[in-house]
Amino acid sequence: MFCPTCGKPLPPSSACPSCGPLVDRGNLTLTDSRLGDTVMAPRREVHRSTLHETVADPFVRPFAISVLAVLHGIGAALWLFAALGGALLLATGGDPVTSAVGVVVLGGFGAAQLACGVGLWRLRPSGRTLALVFAWVGLLGVPLGTLVSALVLYYLFRPGIKVLFSGLSPDSLTDEDRAQVAAVSRHSTAVIVVVIVLIVLCLVAVIGIVAAMAIPGLLRAKVAASETSAIGSLRAVFSGQALYSSSCGGGSYAPSLTLLGVPPTGGGAAFVAPDMAVDPAVKSGYTFTMTPGPTAPGAPASCNGAPAGTLVETFFVSAVPTGVPGGRFFGVSQDGTVYQSASDMPVTPRGTPPGATPIR
Helix, strand or coil: CECCCCCCECCCCCECCCCCCECCCCCCEEECCCCCCEEECCCCCCCCCCCCCCCCCCCCCCHHHHHHHHHHHHHHHHHHHHHHHHHHHHHCCCCHHHHHHHHHHHHHHHHHHHHHHHHHHCCCHHHHHHHHHHHHHHCCCCCHHHHHHHHHHHHHCCHHHHHHCCCCCHHHCCHHHHHHHHHHCCCCHHHHHHHHHHHHHHHHHHHHHHHHHHHHHHHHHHHHHHHHHHHHHHHHHHHHHHHHHHHCCCCCECCCHHHHCCCCCCCCCCCCCHHHCCCCEEECCEEEEEEECCECCCCCCCCCCCCCCCCECCEEEEEEECCCCCCCEEEEECCCCEEEECCCCCCCCCCCCCCCEECC
């Protein structure tokens, strides 16, 4: 007879040498040490309060399975992180077809690995099935992936592992099944260390591949988001100057961003947001600088405190990518067109700056 808890053979006593508590599943033959007679022990039910591992749940997850579950969980996080990078690229104007396919494929791999990790951790049949699929695919990763995957396949096809992930009720298992389960839980430390080292090496390779795929996309998404913010800020400055000219400057423009950030004396909102009310202004990795044109003849005093004769008839605001490597340069003047250039844009109060193109 075998112990229903750990699967070890039982001695001629009512206590398992490994587990300790009574494990009677029927009438066991015992020896009375006082009388030297053989007696029959009465049948005793084993309750949850008596044993830590109950008859209804006798399995203990092997250490190697726990390692596999954790590593699949880490892999799922990496694949989902890569899918997030593809989604950001799609949201910021990247190629829609390529980005969408990348998001679906990477997200699918991440979801599958997450389901595999959860299934392995909870000893579900689906966990072993998904792990086998990943191991078969991993055989293509010569040489390291092949070695690791072969080792994983060997382990997952062991009889005790098959029993653990069979989905059968513990009460329906035979004594032989229980012994096989106990055997796979007693691997040597050397085998466990080898498994961990090989899987970690494979995981490092996967991290490198995922990083090579995801990081460039995330950087492009960051650059695109900063450029979009810079264009929006330039348009906001132009709108503020147009409102200032029509309602506060008597047809002339403010000579600085700082003056645009001053509200009218009689009350009301400023003409630009506070984060743009300083010259130069720094926002989203760009530095914004306003270059005023000549003073407007007969310019009156403004409604927000600028003295007469200080307002200008033209202006040019440049946006230089000081914190966005590889970002484009932008600029806008009083004509309202935002221009772009691959290099520093010269101040041009009227017309298109040399080497620049308008943004439609």
